[in-house]
Amino acid sequence: MASKEVKIMEHLDYEEIELMKQSENSTVHLIREKEGGKFFVRKVMKGQHPVYLTLQSCTHPCLPQ
Secondary structure, eight states, X not given: OOOEEEEEETTEEEEEEEEEEEOXXXXXXXXXXXXXXXXXXEEEESSOOHHHHHHHTOXXXXXXX
C-alpha cells in the first residue's frame, strides 16, 4: 500500500493509507491521524450536498468537527 500525506484541516495531519472506493461522484479513503494514530474513513463527494453543510454546523459527540 502506498501512502501519502494528506492535510484535512490546517492543524491536523493525516496519512492516506488506502483508496477504498472511487466512482464518478465520490472518493473514499482510509486515513490515519499522524500524531494519535487513529483511523478514519474520509469520503469526498463532487457537487453540492446541502445536508452535509447543515451537519458541519451541528455539535454532537458522534459527528466530526
